[in-house]
Amino acid sequence: MLEGLNDQSGFSAALLGIAAFAVSASSGNSQQAPPTPAPTQAASLESSATKSAPAAKDSTAAKTAAESEAERAKLRLREGTRLRDVTGRFRHNGDTLTFIDEQKREIGGLPNLNLERIIRMLKTVEEPESITWSVSGTITEFSGRNYLLISRAVYKAATPPPSPEALAK
16 A cells, blocks of 8 residues: 555656646746846955955944853853842833842842832832842843842832943943
């Protein structure tokens, strides 16, 4: 039974091959495009120069992206790391909070009751980023980014947030 199927499928494949050859041969007899002239040496040099300029820009952008990724990797913490009484601030991003520690690591807050309490507290303050917190919790990692499951957060002090110029340095 299997031998018969193999013979029939081989026969069908041969017919399809002949039909495809016939179609391509018949379309070859219709209008053909005139041959294009060979590029001159100057034209080929110009085209290679214009091709290498974007390549140089792409390689510079790739290096910059790789450097920023390396910088983020240095700041990233390993899965399961326990933070204990780490001082930092929270920044409100829509419905989520990001914890920024003293080393300028940005760690997304995972939803739990402690995070909800912090959000409620920050809504009562004019400048939420001016509040310093002492936070304890467990680090998780997802898609190259750290997240914090907060087990304890203690309100420390309200100080003015750092200026943008200080953050840029």
